[in-house]
Amino acid sequence: MSDLSKKLQNLSPEQRELLLKKLQARKKKSTAESRPETIQPRPDRESYPLSYAQERLWFFDQLVPGSPLYNISAAVKFYGPLNAAHLEKSINAVVERHEVLQVFFRTEKGAPVQHKAEGLFIPLTMENKDARSLEEIAAAEAQTPFDLTRAPLIRTRLIRLDDQTHVLMLTIHHIVADGWSMGVFINETARFYRRFNGDTSVTLEDLPIQYFDYAWWQKNAADEKKLRKQLDFWSSELKGMPTLLELPFDHKREAVQSFKGSHHHFSIDAATTKRLHELSRQAGTTLFITLLAAFQTLLYRYSHQDDFGVGIPIANRNKKELETLIGFFVNTLVIRARCQGDISFLDFLSRVKKRAFQAYDHQDVPFEQVVEKVQPQRNNQVSPLFQVMFELQGDALAGLNFGDLTLENIDFETGTAKFDLLLIM
Structure with missing residues (x-):
């Protein structure tokens, strides 16, 4: 019999009961600490705080007013008997459901604030196509800036090609x-749209919180100890990393970033895609990590630089209550490429996987705070910490059900670029 067993046997019934209660309390505390923190509605429901990410874009707008750089645009072609009135009603139902789509911004006491516009309505006027191509019309829409001091910060336009398109x-x-x-x-x-067209089976659950609740939580209720630990990770991870990737451009950098750019489209054949999936399975990683490693290898080959950073977007919605919200949540992580040594691609892939997973574990810190912590040398010619970004996207229209309508995405040129190079696959 162990010493612990002897001690337990010698306890009185009252002592055993007290010990049991202490163990149960400790278990409850441990469970509570391990349970993901949920975001609750903010105490002051009349205020509309900005998130850190929103503040960055607001400051950018002060420096470069009237820029279309941060417009997000899409063009979707509908085939079938479209009910334009129901589509307009559907768009406005979504705007009413998500308060962040109703805001405009002001400066008060030297700081940015956002306000809700009352009685906001988004008109959807149908117009016939003019002499321009759809791609040209979509590009003009994408390049038309917003005034952040006026709501709405959303525009819609419906173009009629014929009765069915x-x-x-x-x-x-x-x-x-x-x-x-x-x-x-x-x-x-x-x-x-399906509900307004008579499909009574369509339901949408009430949103548990709004984007403003997330913004308030981020600044007032987030785990500061956890965030400080994550900041320390990024400070160590990026220490000594060159903040400029020198690619072999065919012209000199401009004195100040113009943010002008264009797209180049390419495709990867089915056989190569299959081999990429097979390589990912063999290496025990994802297609994203494999493509990122290949991209970093390519950048190393062309720049002859063995230490640099590549930015990747992260959804930053690791709480269930954020999954169905509209708002500016996406964060940016820097994946450092260390290409030193005579290693195989599989070994390099393993290193990229490790660094990426470490980055995922420290994704809660806003990129703006990482830049402030690392304090890279800043200039007006390049973005801080990285100038190249990689992103893997899915089919945005996959699984959508507009009843008897068929959808097709339209690709078009926006004419803008946030980085030296952005690879989207």
């Missing part, structure tokens, strides 16, 4: 939405 153009400022939000927006628009 229409194109919806949607533009939202990034300060109130992100890529994930665009998916939420079009999905909820589809569900409202």
Whole structure:
């Protein structure tokens, strides 16, 4: 019999009961600490605080007013008997459901604040196509800036090609939405559209919180100890990393970033895609990590630089209550590429996987705070910490159900670029 067993046997019934209560209390505390922290509605429901990400875009707008750089635009072609009135009603139902789509921004006491516009309505006027191509019309929409001091920060346009073919153009400022939000927006628009067309089986659950609740939580109730620990990680991870990746451009950098750019489209054949999936399975990683490692290898080959950072977007919705919200949640992580040594691609892939997973574990810190902590040398020619970004996207229209309508995405040129190079696959 162990010493512990002897001690337990010698306890009186009252002592055993007290010990049991202490153990149960400790278990409850441990369970509570391990349970993910939920975001609750903010105490002051009349205030509309900005998140850290929103503040960054607001400051950018003060420096470069009237820039379309942070417009998020989409053009979708509808085939079938479209009910334009129901589509307009559906869009406005989504706007009413998500308060962040109703805001405008002001400066009060030297700081940015956002206010809700009362009685906001988004008109959807049908117009016939003019002499321009759809791509040209969509590009013009994408390049038309918003005034952040005036609501709404969302525009819609419906172009009629014939009785059975229409194109919806949607533009939202990034300060109130992100890529994930665009998916939420079009999905909820589809569900409202089916409901207004008579499908009584369509339901939408009430939102547990609004974006403003997240913004308030981020600044007032987030786990500061956890965030400080994550900041320390990024400070160590990026210490000594060159903050400029020198790619072999065919012209000199401009004195100040112009943010002008264009797209180049390419495709990867089915056989290569299959081999990439097989390589990912063999290496025990994801297609995203494999493509990121290949991209970093390519950048190393062309720059002859063995230490640099590549930015990747992260949805930053690791709480269930954030999954169905529209708002600016997306965060940016820097994945450092260390290409030193004579190693195989599989070994390098393993290193990239490790660094990426470590970055995922420390994704809660806003990128703005990482930049402030690391304090890279700043200049007006490049973005801080990285100038190249990688992103893997899915099919935005996959699974959408607009009843008897068929949808097709329209690709078009926006004419803008936030970085030296952005690879989207």
